[in-house]
Amino acid sequence: MKKFGTMIEFKEYIKKLNERLKKYIPASLLPSEEALYKPLNIFDVPKKEADEYKYKAIKYAFKHHYENNSFYRKFCKENDVRPDDIKSIDDFVKIPLIPDKFYKTYPAGKEFAMWLATIYTGELPNIVIRKNDSYDDIIKKFNDAGLVISYSSGTSGRHTFIPRDKRTFYNSEYGIAKSVVTMIYPFWEYDINGYLLMPNPFKTNVFAGKVCSVYFDVIKNVEVAIDREITADIIQAAMQDNLKGKIVRYAMQRENRKMINRIVKWLKEQHKQKNKIAMVGAPFILYFVMEELKKSGETFDFGENGAVATGGGWKIYEDKRMPVEEFRKMVEEVLGIPPEYCLDLYGMVEGNGWMVHCPEGHYLHVPTTYYHAMVIDENGEPVAYGEKGRFAFLDGLALSYPGFIISGDEVRMLEECPCCHRNTPVLEPEVKRAKGDEMRGCAEEMRRVLSMDMSR
C-alpha cells in the first residue's frame, strides 16, 4: 500500500477518534471498559498485556452476571461453577456457555416483556405494558425507558432479541468504530462523506443497523440508503410467502430501484468533486449499485480517496453467494478502490466484539483484550488452532446480559495471521454457518427484506 508523505501518526489518529467519540467513553471505567478504551491499537496489544486486561475484564463480567442475573446463576450452579473458580485465563473454559438459540426462545404477549426482564442482568426502570402490546410496542417501551433492545432475525421468522443498556450499547458502538478505524489506518478522517448502506439507525431496532449510528459521529456527512422505518412486523411480513408478503416486497422493490439510483447519483457527484468517501454497510446493496454502473459501462477511480467496510454476510441472491474476494475485485474494477481499503467485518447481535479484516491478507482479526474467542467442537470442548468448530466467545463488554455464547457459525481460528504481524489470532476470511443451523447474517436478513431478487 502506498503511504502518504504526510501520514498521520497512529497515536494522533486514535486521539482524534477519541475526541470525536467522547460521549461514548464512560467517566470511570470498569475493567472490561479499560480493556476497550485504554489500548492504543486494539488489534496489536502484546500478549502478556492483553491477557492481563482480558482476565480482569472477563472475570469481572462473569462475577457481575453471576451475582445479578438469576437465570445465569442457576445455570452456573447446574454446571457447578462459581466466580471463585476462575483463577486464570486457563479457567475460562469453565464458564458456562449459552447457545445463541437461547436468545430466540421468547414467549409471546406480556410474557415477552417478562422474558426480556428476566434475561436482563440487574434492575430495570419501571415499564408499563398493556395487554395487547405487540413486540414492537414492548421494544419501544423498553427503549423509551433508556434501554437498547435490538434484534436480528432468522430465516425461520424468529428473532434473536438482546437487551442492552445504554452503557453496553455505547461500548459496542465505540468498539465497532475503533476496530474499523484502526484497521483502515491511515484512511480515516472526520471531514469526509459517507454512505450508510443500511436502514437509518435511528429508525430501526435491527442491531446491525442500530449499531451504525456511531458512523454519524465518526464521519461528518452521512447519507442513508434506507430511510423508512423498518419494524419487526414488516420484516416478518416480507419474509412470508403470502399475499401480504408479496405486497410488502413489491413496495420495497420499487423503493429499492430508487435507492440504487440515488446511490449511483451520489457516487457520480462525489467523483466529480474529487471528494473522499467511505461506504459502510450491507455488501449486497453495493453489489447492486455496481451492477447498475456496469450496465451503463461507468467506472470510477476513487483510489485511496475511497473505502468500503462491509458486514453481515455474502448472499447476493437466494441461491447465490458472492466470494468476498470477488467482491473486492469488483470494487476495484468499478469504483477504483484498492482491496486494502475494502474490508469486511464479522460480528453478531449477541456480542460486542468486532472481528475485522486486515488490509494485508483480509483475515479476520479477533480483539484480545475485552473479548475471548474460542472454537468449540460438537462436545462443547475447545479445539486446537487450525481446526474447525463452532465460534464461541466470552464478551466482557456485555454488562446487561450474559455474553458468554456459543454460536452456530463454523470457523477455523489461527494463532496468528499468515499475512500481517498484528498480535491477535485470526479467523479465516469468510465465515459460514454451521451445518444443521439456520443460516443467518445481518445482510442476509436485509437482503430478504429488500427482496433484491427483482432483477431476475
Add this chain to the structure above:
Amino acid sequence: MFREWKDKEYIPPKTMVKLFTKGTFALSKVIIKNLNKLKKNRMEKVEYIPPKRKYKLPSYNPNMKYIKSDEKYLRPTLYCNPYAKEIIALANHLGAFEKEPYEYARDVFEFVKRNIILQILPLDGVVATLRRGYGTCLHKISLFIALCRVAGLKARYKLYALTMIQQWYETFVQPDPLMQEWYNAMGYFMLHGEGEVLIDGKWIVADVGPTPERQASAGIPITKFGEDSIGIWFQAIPGSIMRVESLPLGLGMASKILMEKIAPSSVKKINNSILKQYEKGKKILEEIGEEEYDKKVRKGYKMPKIELERKSIIFE
C-alpha cells in the same frame, strides 16, 4: 351435543382456528398455483413400503382391570378411546394398577416413544395406530393419552405450531420441491405436540413423537419422560401453545384430504425419507450406544432454563 363438544374441547380453540385459517388460505394458494404439478404428483408412482410393527400385541382377557370415567381428561375423546380391548390389554401388560402411577406413565411413554415409528398418514384412532405400529406424532400422543386414561391417570394434549430446526426441515421438506412451497405456505399450519399426564397434582410432559433413532439422526438429545422438546427439538411459534382435552373436529378430515387426495406421492416421499433417517439414527445408536450418544449431545446443547421474573414491569 354441541355443549358436549364444547366441554370436551372438540371445537378447535381460537388460536388453532386462527392458525388453520391462515394455513388453509396459504395452502389453497399453493394448490391453485400448482394444479398441474399436483396432477403430476398424483400420477407419479413412488415406491413405498410401510415399516413393520416392532412389537406383539398382548392378548386381552375380560377380567382385566380398567378405569371407566366420565371426568374431564379421563373420558374418551376424538380418536382416543381408552376402553378398546387392545388398549386395556396393553395397559395391563405395561403394569397399570401394579406400578406406581409415575412409573407406569413413564413406561407408557417409553413404549409409545420407542415403538411407534413416525410416518405421515391421515388421523385415525388409537387401536388402528397400535395395530399398525406407526403414525404421526398426533397418533402417538393419542395412544399415550389413551393408555394413561385407561389406568385412571388424567391426560391431555399440548399442541403448538412450530418452527423447525434444520435437520427436520431437510427430512420433511427437501425431498420434494413441491413440499418446499408447502412448507413456506404452511409456516403456521403444521401442528406438533406432546402429551401431558397429571401425577400428584402436576402435569408432566411426554414428548412421545420422535423415536430415539430420529433424534439421533438429527443430532439432538433423546428426550426423557418429563422433558420438553421445545427448545431442544423445536421452537414453538410464540403464542401457539394450546393445552386441550381432545384433538379438534375437522383435523382428521383435513389431514385425509391433504394427504390422500392432494399430494399422495409427496407424502410417500416424505415417509421414505423419514425411514431413511430412522435407519441412519439406528446405526448411530448401535455404534456408540444410546446412553453414550445422549451424554455426548447434551454436553454441547445445554440450554439454560428460565423462570420468568417481573422485576419492575407494570402490567395494565
